Amino acid sequence: MKNMVLVIGANGQLGSVLVKALRRTFGVKNVISSDVYCKNKSEDIFEVIDATDMTRIQDVVIKYKVTQIYHLAAILSAKGEENPLATWQVNMKTLFNVLEVARKNNLDKVFFPSSIAVFGQGAPAENTPNNVSLDPTTVYGISKVAGENWCNYYFNKYGLDVRSIRYPGIVGYQSLPGGGTTDYAVDIFHKAVLNKKFQCFLKKDTTLPMLFIDDAIRATLEIMSVPKTDISVRTSYNLSGISFSPEEVVHEIRKLYPDFEVTYQPDFRQEIAATWPKSIDDDKARKDWGWKPQYSLEEIAKIMIKKLRNYYHTDIRSLESLSV
Ligand SMILES: NC(=O)c1ccc[n+]([C@@H]2O[C@H](COP(=O)([O-])OP(=O)(O)OC[C@H]3O[C@@H](n4cnc5c(N)ncnc54)[C@H](O)[C@@H]3O)[C@@H](O)[C@H]2O)c1
Secondary structure (H helix, E strand, C coil): CCCEEEEEEECCCHHHHHHHHHHHHHHHEEEEEEECCCCCCCCCCCCCCCCCCHHHHHHEEEEEEEECCECCCCHHHHHCCCCCHHHHHHHHHHHHHHHHHHHHHHCCCEEEEEHHHHCCCCCCCCCCCCCCCCCCCCHHHHHHHHHHHHHHHHHHHCCCCEEEEEEEEEEEECCCCCCCEEEEEEEEEEHHCCCCCCCECCCCCCCEEEHHHHHHHHHHHHHHHHHHHCCCCCCCECCCCCEEEEHHHHHHHHHHHHHHCCCEEECCHHHHHHHHHHHHHHHHHHHHHHCCCCHHHHHHHHHHHHHHHHHHCCCCCHHHHHHH
16 A cells, blocks of 8 residues: 655654655655645645644545545743743644544554653663653653553554654754754754853753664654564653763864863753663664664764755845844
8 A cells, every 4th residue: 555644743853854755755745744834835735733633634635535644743941940830731632633643544554753751860870771761841741651551552442553762862954943942953953053151050961861863863764664563662662872971062062173162051941851761771772673873973963964054054144034
């Protein structure tokens, strides 16, 4: 049967890059991009979907004969703390809607992104295993733990093929992050390239698990492409890229911008980061579907700087719209 893919929450940091990769894989006409708002009017196939509205998801699924959903819509860790109950509502309601529509319409597969935010202080901070106590401190983390368990439930009860990855913080040049605790690792490169000072909201030695966007996209395509029987974890897979701290990023940036100035002013996001692992054991993902990260911090820094230099030099007006 032909694959027809729907991406929900596609305008964000991950979705805007994932949609392009999916279109290369499945063909432009077989991938529907959607979000609560329309970002790019000339986009190939785009539908406005508020994923808290189940009927709207159902209508789009029927209209295009959708076979797979990538459900990316969520309120992220730092932003989520501003309004915990609304965050819970959005994160859980959108997931239930996707799972129900997928079940009722016998969809082939669903992708649900989880996060390292599922971990709390009950988990070992170094090489955190897949299967440990999950005691998150943020509403975002709580919603991801609950979400993972609901995905597992839908697989066990209804046989729905839901697959999930616990992404670390994602670093990419194509889009700005949407309110997470690891956002500094993108913002810092923008400031360096623009010759601006950077104020970091984490302490300089706060080491967190991170992942380059190309690795994140490849992992997503890989987990979704293997046979159903290869997936032994039906909650969510740990995924490791590389771990680094703000001062290590600064060290890499200063190789190209020796005068780059950074100050550290930790805020509430430092408290969130302090409860997250420093490094992740992703043995299960490696064994089950052959996961292997490719990018080191040095490579990430070089690519980020090169791409952002091109970006700002070719389209300086976008600078204001990005408000960095
Ligand atoms: N970026 C990261 O570092 C990271 C790390 C771990 C997990 N994740 C997960 O990956 C997914 C994508 O993350 P991202 O960084 O692209 O987030 P983002 O905040 O950049 O994008 C999320 C998108 O969801 C949309 N959205 C919000 N509410 C919606 C609704 N009701 N209906 C439809 N769309 C809605 C937003 O408009 C936005 O475009 C999320 O589920 C997130 O939890 C991301």
